[in-house]
Amino acid sequence: MTTAATTAPRDPAADRQVAADRQVVRALVSLKLRLLRNGLRRSGGRAAAYVVGSVGGLLAAAGVAVGIAALHGHHGAKDAALVLATALTLAWAALPLFLFTSDESADPTRLTMLPLRPRPLLRGMLLAALVGPGPVVALLLLSGAAVAAASGAASAVVAVVAVPLTALTLVTLSRAVAVGNARLLSSRRGRDFAVFGGLLFAFLIQGANILFQSISHQARSGGGLDLSALAPWGDVLRWVPPVSALGAVRSAGEGSWAPAAAQLLETVALLVLLLRWWLACLVRLMVTADSSTLSAAPTVSTDSGRRTRWAARLLPPGRAGAAMQRHLRYAWREPRAKVAIFSGVGMTLVFCLLSAVQGWASVYVVLVGGLLLGLQMLNLFGMDGSAFWLIALTLNSPGDARAELRGRMLAAACYAVPFTAVLSVLAAALSGGWADLPEALGLTWALLGCGFGMGILLSVLVPYAMPAGGSPMQNAAPGQSGLVLGNMLGSMVGVLALTVPLGALAVTLHLAGGPTWVVLPAGLLYGAAVAALGIRIAARLLLRRLPEILGSVIER
Amino acid sequence: MGTPQPAAVEIHDLWKRFGQQIAVAGVRLTLPAGAFVGLVGPNGAGKTTILSMTTGLLRPDHGTVLIHGADVWRDPAAAKAGIGVLPEGLRMFERLSGRELLQYNGRLRGMPTAEVDRRAGELLRVLDLDGAGGKLVADYSTGMRKKIGLAAALLHNPSVVFLDEPFEGVDPVSAQTIRGVLKRYAAAGSTVVFSSHVMELVEQLCDWVAVVNAGQIVAHGPLDEVRGDRSLHEAFLSLVGARDDGGAESLGWLGADRGGAQ
Structure with a gap:
């Protein structure tokens, strides 16, 4: 929004354009709120489930955040913070696979009929995506991770930039994945395919659970929390955006200014790339027709085949x-x-x-x-x-x-x-x-x-x-x-x-x-x-x- | 109604209420056997509710339905064995291929496998679904879905077939195919009951119509009796009390000079 406001020359046509763009952004954000409200209004049970789920999610996130923050100063806490941020990133990337169909405001194909310009559309969708408990959960967890990764005032200063930046990048990542796969996810075959992504993700979570269990098991039997197993992961992850923003918090705490700056810039670069990609996808989506029904549907195994007749006898x-x-x-x-x-x-x-x-x-x-x-x-x-x-x-x-x-x-x-x-x-x-x-x-x-x-x-x-x-x-x-x-x-x-x-x-x-x-x-x-x-x-x-x-x- | 024909379907005092709304209010209707019956009415008039209660899919609050003398709600087995249904808004088992769906249908109805295969093959050929027989119904277009639904409804050669909006969203080519099959079926003395709000279609196909409005039958009988000397379209509009002013007093801006408005 700011670019449009500052660079607009004093030209009434351009002014009108800016006002119209703002209106689009506002409309998209209020659309999200209204969809949320109407969805909840449909049944009391649903509203209750939403409130309980949100509050529960926020409490759980706060608990994890406090837990990881409490590791502050502990050997390996910084690596643990990076691993947590990585898990969060994976979750946000996978989120559209589960939830895309339920958030209509995230589906640009529903808006193709309207005369919308891609840039205000993008801004509106990004702002709308920031509304809701999800981004708050991300902020909480990232704050906790930042505390664990930080040491000293310099770290704190970097964290103030890094945490919101990472949260914004995560939301953008999630939406970019969703829009990039919009056609895929709105077709039947695509949804079928997404199931496997979802299952894979569920098993990844279980894998993480097993890892966590074995660490805490070691902690109980060996006395003291041993996070040294995470160190090799931390060494790599601190350079991978958007986790690198938390890596910057850590680097700043260690006094390595150049790496810290580079790590922050990496995340900024990722954010810019994701936004550009999202924009490109939007532009393409708004002008291409749904081709999901055009592709020839494959034939299932021939029914009169010998195999089925043999199976039918069983x-x-x-x-x-x-x-x-x-x-x-x-x-x-x-x-x-x-x-x-x-x-x-x-x-x-x-x-x-x-x-x-x-x-x-x-x-x-x-x-x-x-x-x-x-x-x-x-x-x-x-x-x-x-x-x-x-x-x-x-x-x-x-x-x-x-x-x-x-x-x-x-x-x-x-x-x-x-x-x-x-x-x-x-x-x-x-x-x-x-x-x-x-x-x-x-x-x-x-x-x-x-x-x-x-x-x-x-x-x-x-x-x-x-x-x-x-x-x-x-x-x-x-x-x-x-x-x-x-x-x-x-x-x-x-x-x-x-x-x-x-x-x-x-x-x-x-x-x-x-x-x-x-x-x-x-x-x-x-x-x-x-x-x-x-x-x-x-x-x-x-x-x-x-x-x-x-x-x-x-x-x- | 002229010559007394044996009744295929007799509906007595049928009622259905959903919450505050009375969807069907005391429908009485006797459909002659061997007729091509059109059930017409505006959206929300209760056509689907009547057909669902007639075919044993929705329990009425009150009333009886007899199909060739068998009470649908007392003796469902006898009534259901002789009917074929193509419902609207209800899905089929769409993860089966068209051919598998027909085979499954036949086996659920206890038909011998060889006979099911033979009939399924013929139906798929006649309905131009030959090439799509191996594809999942989930991947079918609207017209193909209606056609495979029709094939499933006719597979066991029922004496009465109920079709809810069989031409809704169907392209002219598929519609022509469906019409051809239905005409042939009716010509052999079976009864077709279908709902529609396309009057031209009903006029062409049906020899008997019932007009539904607000949950009640407002007119019924042979086509010529119901429409009189008007077109069915005009008769229908006057029966359901439609306005034809198109909202003349408002909407003054619509189609007017676009200079001032944004």
């Missing part, structure tokens, strides 16, 4: 087979289904890895897999969305309903059973607990079966809509988060309670020194029985509740 006959085949196809083709499965599998793997890193590996970690994968049956029809009408229209008898549910359960069992089996063997090999393998696997399959039965019943009783076309990471339409959370926690508790009899059997056999391998067949039978019972009860309810379920799973 499927159960009739409706159960059709439902199972569709469920499995969706597991591969529908991003939300894929995310659900991969996050269940991924969380189990991370848990196993964590146990191995921290030295409490045991064959029983596979139980987590049973619990998490059992919950795959939750909200089955919400995943169908409004396409559930086809199911509703073709379910005519209790037998149909049972076949439909059985098919879906078999589809999930198709990957959950082999996965837990392989994982338990791996865990036994790692921990040497071969003797406990049958027992652990029996308990896992009991958990799996109970999860399936419970999930199927809850799918019929409390179906809820999942957002259409939005981020595949969101698993509930706005205003239903409470319902989803209750559903998740309730079913977890329920599944654990249902598995108690088998757990009691295992404990008794253990204490009495009996043959614990009995738990394997017992668990298999018990799990299958609970699942079958769940299907039986749910099928009867399903048939009666078809229109109600359809009504509650239609995406709004």
Whole structure:
């Protein structure tokens, strides 16, 4: 805004232009505020979730900031500050992949119809991006990191420049990534692709978590916090913008003025480059048509091929087979289904890895897999969305309903059973607990079966809509988060309670020194029985509740 | 209504309320078998709500629907087996390819696989979806979606097919294909019920119309009876009480001299 104001000559046309540009900037900022307000007004639950989430996020950020600031003076604190800033940068770069579709004010393709000049548009979008709790979180964390990295008055002076500069660069980075991928993210294929970015990011976070855990584990066992492992990272990261701005704080504290200046300039250069790129993308976006539908859609594997006919022979006959085949196809083709499965599998793997890193590996970690994968049956029809009408229209008898549910359960069992089996063997090999393998696997399959039965019943009783076309990471339409959370926690508790009899059997056999391998067949039978019972009860309810379920799973 | 025909669909005193708004207020309608029925009305008149309740997708607050004598809400199995539906605003399983969607549909309806494959192939060919049969429905254009939806609705050769806005957003070429298939289906003695607000289309295709406004049937009967000596368009506008002054007293600036305004 300032450039336009200072360089404008005294020319009425130019003055009008400046005023119009200012109006555009103001309009964009107020658009963001209004979108936020209207989004919150749609439901009280959503507003509450937003407030709680924002306050929680701010408190957590403040906590982390205070924590890292408290490291000030500690050996390695400066490296830790740089690593934190790097993590923050990665998070901001990945943010558009999750949230882009939910922030309409960030989507320039919605504004292509208006006669807007790119520069005021850019300024308005940047200012709008600075509104909200996100930038405040970034500022808090960066301030904490700056305190950890600083030493002396010179550092403080540099930090006053470096922290806002870095925050601005992060916001710009996030928006530039979003705009650079706007076409990609607004097309179906692009969103599918973004899921992988999101998953990768989630696993990166888990990786960082493991690193943190192992450091704090060392700290507990070895006495004192040892951050020396971070030193080689710090040496490199201090030169990488925008983290280099915090590197400048550190350099200034060490009295190295030339490096400090260079590091600050690096970040400024990055900011300028990002802004230029953003501007170039905006200019291009405003004048190019959406080409996402022009590219030829690829053909999925030929249906009449020999492979599918062979696979079809493995499927159960009739409706159960059709439902199972569709469920499995969706597991591969529908991003939300894929995310659900991969996050269940991924969380189990991370848990196993964590146990191995921290030295409490045991064959029983596979139980987590049973619990998490059992919950795959939750909200089955919400995943169908409004396409559930086809199911509703073709379910005519209790037998149909049972076949439909059985098919879906078999589809999930198709990957959950082999996965837990392989994982338990791996865990036994790692921990040497071969003797406990049958027992652990029996308990896992009991958990799996109970999860399936419970999930199927809850799918019929409390179906809820999942957002259409939005981020595949969101698993509930706005205003239903409470319902989803209750559903998740309730079913977890329920599944654990249902598995108690088998757990009691295992404990008794253990204490009495009996043959614990009995738990394997017992668990298999018990799990299958609970699942079958769940299907039986749910099928009867399903048939009666078809229109109600359809009504509650239609995406709004 | 002239000669007494057996009824394909009988709707008795159908009501539906959403919160404060009464969407359908006491609809009574008897649709003759073998007719090509057009359900016309302005946006928000309740066409979709009526069709959803008629096809068993939305539970009415009150009233009964009989399809060839079977009560949709008492004996859904018998009623649903004989109907095909193309809903509006509801998605299909779009991560299946067109051919897979038809195969899935057929299997859900308990049809033999070989027969499903044969019919799916023919439907895809006739509807010009031959080349797109292997592509995901998610990648289809609007016209292609409507066509694959129509194929899914006709696959099991129902005696009545309900189509909600089958021509909405469809290009003339696809519309012509859809019309051809529907005409052929109706000519064989089956009943077509479709909703639309394109009067010209209804006039060309239908021999029987029902006009819906504000949740009620304001006129129904054979096309010639309802429109009289006017065009259906004019009859419709007078039935739903539309103004045709285009807001003459306001909007004085619209299309006026652009010199002063910015």
